[in-house]
Amino acid sequence: MKIMISYPPLKGEGYPTLGQNRQFQWFHNPSYIYPMVPAYAATLLKISGYDVIWNDSIAEKLSWEEYVKLLEKEKPDLIFYETKTPVVKQHWQIIEKVKSILPYIKIVLAGDHVTAMPQESMLNSKIDFILTGGDYDFLLLNIVKWIEKKENLEPGIWYRENGEIKNTGIFKLNHDLNKLPFIDRDLTKWKLYGEKFFKYSPYTYTMIGRDCPWAKCTFCSWTTLYPNFRVGSPEKLLDEIGFLIQKYGIREIFDDTGTFPKGEWLKKFCEGMIERKYNISFMANFRFDYINEEIAPLMKKAGFRLLKFGLESANQKTLDRLCKGTKVEDIEKGCRIAKNAGIGVHLTIMVGYPWETKDDALRTLDLAKKLLDKGLADMLQSTVVIAYPGTPLYRQAVENNWLRFSEGEWEKFDMTYPVFKFSDMKPEEIMKICDEIYKAFITPRFIMRQILSIRSFEDFAFLFKAAKAVIGHILDFMRKKG
Ligand code: SF4
Missing domain, CATH: 3.80.30.20 (tm_1862 like domain)
Structure with missing residues (x-):
């Protein structure tokens, strides 16, 4: 399975402070914080044998057209997006557009806004999975293995089954951080941050x-x-x-x-x-x-x-x-x-x-x-x-x-x-x-x-x-x- 950890281009007054930012704003001359937990997710998936692509269109200043070209070239099977309150509605639209380009794709959304209000995004977008809580890495690997029918879903995941919205209850922060590998810095383009x-x-x-x-x-x-x-x-x-x-x-x-x-x-x-x-x-x-x-x-x-x-x-x-x-x-x-x-x-x-x-x-x-x-x-x-x-x-x-x-x-x-x-x-x-x-x-x-x-x-x-x-x-x- 090919998985893309992605920050798609967003429209606004400048560049958004999104990944790893506890507060959101638009800046004209920003610097970018390394999205640490998504970087752990990319690393964990890679060492588990998956093909992983790191795309940060915000830090790499990709236009929407360039992003679409990247999707068409890479054809990922699953995309992970992190969102935040001011751009969650943009992410709903992006999910719609990406699904029209790659109809088979599965998309996972995470972040504090969707942790607080998962149902809202399930109802207002075509999102396949919402991962609540901050252990994006462990839960994303769990979702991927569930798709491959290798594991049960852990608590904290929202998904669709036979047209119905389902969830596995409240997330648990019970993963051992000492078991995480060191972040693969080359895979996650460390020099951008x-x-x-x-x-x-x-x-x-x-x-x-x-x-x-x-x-x-x-x-x-x-x-x-x-x-x-x-x-x-x-x-x-x-x-x-x-x-x-x-x-x-x-x-x-x-x-x-x-x-x-x-x-x-x-x-x-x-x-x-x-x-x-x-x-x-x-x-x-x-x-x-x-x-x-x-x-x-x-x-x-x-x-x-x-x-x-x-x-x-x-x-x-x-x-x-x-x-x-x-x-x-x-x-x-x-x-x-x-x-x-x-x-x-x-x-x-x-x-x-x-x-x-x-x-x-x-x-x-x-x-x-x-x-x-x-x-x-x-x-x-x-x-x-x-x-x-x-x-x-x-x-x-x-x-x-x-x-x-x-x-x-x-x-x-x-x-x-x-x-x-x-x-x-x-x-x-x-x-x-x-x-x-x-x-x-x-x-x-x-x-x-x-x-x-x-x-x-x-x-x-x-x-x-x-x-x-x-x-x-x-x-x-x-x-x-x-
Ligand atoms: S909860 Fe902790 S990280 Fe958050 S603002 Fe307070 S001291 Fe800082």
Whole structure:
């Protein structure tokens, strides 16, 4: 059987952030995150003896015509698509078109939106299978083997039989991540992927955990896919890093687990990095309450160059309502601990909570400015909060009539407009604050500090790339209508 793991071309204002992205938006000058779980799926299918094609039309910038030519040439028997709320309706149309080109084809759809609302896509499209939960790899292999009549279907799969829609119940995240092979990087075109914060080339991604040990934030779309946390062993990640260094000469890695594990797991990992003398630059997503004075120096010694923290808001009432599990005072403290240890800090911030006033939003902007100006943060990324179906925030939004759009107007959840109604702010003011947060970089002190930190050509190239990214994001926000 020939299987294509595919991101087909999508229509919109720029390029969509889809694979591996917990939030969706359109960018004009994007970088692409390596879709880790689909890459595991491709690898698992290949080592199970199937013919696998990796197609990322978004990262490869293929037009629809080029995509059709590829389908006609490769003639896959089965295609896997990952979708998200703002483009699910486009995927329904694509399924229809692809089936008219290759009538025998079976198509599998996955992602947080269809995990939350599988029936909607079964009813509105000709999709053959919906795979719910985030174990795309294990479940896709299971579907393929079921088609070949070798296995029963596992829980979490929707399918059609004799014209009826059927399902195998609620998905179970009971697959052992230690049993996964290392991702086949050549098969999955690893060179296509890398965000602008990478500094040392060649670089790549890993993902040892699914997805976050906290898994409680009410807005987080990936808690729909992974309501509980599993992680491979520190040795497994260390072995994969060793393999990447040896085979590809990798110098920098970002592990895109939603939140990198803490405690004994982290200690073992750091000690392993030091013992094995890997000497590469490492980055991960982390939480302010996970960093402390004991672990930070060890992380630095192990090669951690940058940590990404979700600041979300400078207002305690918002952090509490989001079930973020952190205190406002943890934010500056966590940044300081990381920076004192010599680890860079990348902050992600959100604006546009339906309960926040303009003053609340401006407080978040002020905190971001302060942290950058004091040298406690190196980069920040701001987004407009979106309530994705499946999240507690979406349920609250529906119950409280917070949404500006009706259920089904999914294309409007693409961050071009805020989705919420606000008591004292217009949507365009939210977009402006989001834009201001990006501009918070541009203070004379911050710029001077960056210039003085240049020690090598790599530092210069990185700074140039980062400046271009900030300008690109500001332009993207200016294009949005608000
Ligand atoms: S800490 Fe981050 S990854 Fe974890 S649930 Fe919250 S937003 Fe999601």
